[in-house]
Amino acid sequence: MRKSELASHFNPALFIPELKATDKEAVLKELLDLFVKEKHIRNSAIVLEMLHQREKLGSTGIGKGVAIPHGRTVAASDVLIAFGKSTAGVPFDAMDGKPVHLFFMVIAPPNDEGNVYLQILGSLMPILSDAENLQRMKAVREYNEFIEVIRGE
Amino acid sequence: MAMNDLERLVSLQDLDLMIQETDEVAKLGFNVTGYDELQKAREELANQISRPLLSRYERLRAKLKRAIVPVKNDICLGCFLRQPTSLAARGREDEEIFTCENCGRMLYWLD
């Protein structure tokens, strides 16, 4: 997936430059609330349940301070990504045991044309394994700064 | 969380989609060590759904891959047929389970 296409699945309304949450559960809820507020999701309890199950499969904290909670749900119609940042870091049972600072919540419908959902997960990985990108993202205050990193600008 | 039948079916479909895509997600580098636990959660949830409804779900899933699909702007996102307005109003109440007349999938209203 091209970076410009990946960027099109983000949205300024699904962006939190400083999360209030200090634990795993609260982070999931705070990010999910954005989808509800934007009317992308009607029943957040169902989606929260799906995210809990996903964490049961294995923590989505992939290490280096990054987590990508994700999943498909019948309760969504579009593939969208919310971003949230915690300067202090949140314990998230990450693979390397370190607190997580950067959160990418990817919510997708049961089916999507061209399997965009898996492509999004696949194209986030290399961006988020680059140390310089992570440094830049940890410092962003506004959506524009953030999306530049995603676009590779 | 107290769920009704419709919500349980949605959660079951979400779990089945997750189980189905575990390999793909693992290939991307995600941790999926809890696969057995997830299967167990799936069985527990399935046990909470009435037998006839569960077998209807399984039949639809075997035939059409997805047994229950979202409806957005009155369009079934399984086959993209517009649902009758009379159905839409009742579908939103989440009390009864409606099926798409065209593809036969069970419907979950998003708006």
Ligand SMILES: [Zn+2]
């Ligand atoms: Zn249909």
